Amino acid sequence: MKIFWSSTLLSRQDVIKALVDPKSALQFNLKQWNDLVIILRHEKLLARFYLLLEDCGSTVRLPPQVKRHCENAKTLAAKQKAVVLSESKQLKRTFQCEDYRLLFLKGAAYTLSNTSASLGRVFSDIDILVPKQTIGGAERKLAINGWLSKEVDDYDDRYYRQWSHEIPPMQHGTRGTVLDLHHNLVPPVSGKAIGMNKFLAIAGREIEGINVLNEPGLFFHSAVHLFFNDDYSAAFRDMTDLYLLVKDQPESFFVSLFELHEVAGFRKESYIALKLLKIEYDVTLPIWVEEHIENSAVRISQREFALLKIAAGPKHSLLEQGECELHKTLAELRGLFLKMPFHILIFHSCMKLYRTMAKLLLGEHIFTKSSSSN
Structure with a gap:
């Protein structure tokens, strides 16, 4: 394959299309390949792209220097x-007891x-959930088994325990794995905490003794986590998780998803996700789903949708549109207003x-629990 160096910048839609239709990237020149690798590595998606291209049987057409980076990303994802x-x-x-x-x-x-969203998925921690009334005992049991609470200052510790849906992160003392222990899917301070018993009665399932959400439940949580949040760093x-979860799903998937809205709310977050997937990821939705979204009383303003469309896309200085820091910041401010x-x-x-x-003036550890208790 003949590849020429060119200064043509990739657009955000070029990068999205590379995940939806990996073969589309095979026409890139060497400069664009270089940029794509850097952007996808930044977005934690290089392994996913490579595995999708592998499914198409087209990795042999990759430039050797690109394939080397992709193979390394695939190895890391496997680990x-x-x-x-x-x-x-x-x-x-x-x-177990x-x-x-x-x-x-x-x-x-x-x-x-x-599930399909496991393809090349990389992450920095493991998230688990227990009933709220058991979270203190669960934290103690984890501590006995080598999990240590990561150091946070006294105010942040109170914030987690009084207002959030999780306690401060824990890290295993020898293995180094980071664990987030949740008791809900959204912060109680938002006033929208989900009744987990009813939710899990519809969305829960067991696979080989391990409890997870079913695919509509995974989609629901992913949409809520993305669009009812104040962090768009991995948006x-x-x-792409949402895309893989909804791609080629039967109509029963959407029926179950809408049942979850009846129990847990958060229609708007799912509707935003589904509209974006239709527009940007070429996902075909059942006609009744499209009509339901368009005719629903849930209002999504054009400005809000346009903001989230950019904030939930690729963001990097190498892109034609740049890093979109303003859109990311505005989306995160929106998330703060939703959560509190x-x-x-x-x-x-x-x-x-x-x-x-105070930390800048008096030192980083002025508010740590150990310092304040002495």
């Missing part, structure tokens, strides 16, 4: 998959259920500003 499988067995043994279900979420759940990876009542948001923002300034 992370092995870690998830190993840690899930350890966690299952840790909680408990009378409640340990539920795996997000990337770990994709891997354990071997493009999450959008206004008066709590103001209080929280003032406290974070005050404590940041």
Whole structure:
């Protein structure tokens, strides 16, 4: 294959298309390949792209220097998959005597259920969920088994435990794996915490003794995690998760998804995800689903949709559109307003500003629990 160096920049749609139709990238010149590798590595999607291209039987047409990077990414993704499988067995043994279900979420759940979104999925932590009333005992049991709470200052610790849907992250003392222990899918401070018993009655399933969400449940949680959130750093990876989860699904998938909305709400987040997937990822939705979204009382303004469309796409200085930092920041501010009542948001923002300034002036550890208790 003859490849020429050119300064033509990739557009965000070029990168999206490379995940939807990997063969489209085979026409890129060497400069574009270089940019694509850097962008996809930044977005934690290089292994996924390569595996999708492998499924098409087209990796032999890759430039050798590109293939080398892709093979390295594939190896890393395989190692992370092995870690998830190993840690899930350890966690299952840790909680085997408990009378409640340990539920795996997000990337770990994709891997354990071997769903399409597990393809080349990389992640920085493992997410699990237990009933809220058991979270203190679960934290102690994890501590006995070598999991240590990562150091946070006293205010952040109270924030996690009073307002959030998870406790501070834990890390295994010898294996180094990071664990997020949840009791809900959304922060209780938002006033929209989900009744997990009813939700899991519809969305829960067991695979070889491991509890995960079914595919509509995985899609629901991924959409909520992306569009009811104040962190868009991995938004493009999450959008490709949603694409793989919904691609080629039968009509029953959407019926179950809409049943989850009846129990848990968050229609808007799913509708935004589905509209983006139709427009940008060429996903075919059942006609009744499209009509339901368009005729629903749930309002999605054109400005809001346009903002999220950019914030949930690839973002990098090598792209034609640049890093889109303004759109990312505005989307994250939107997420803060969704997650917190206004008066709590103001209080929280003032406290974070005050404590940041104090750390700059008096030292990084001025507010750590060990320092403040002496």
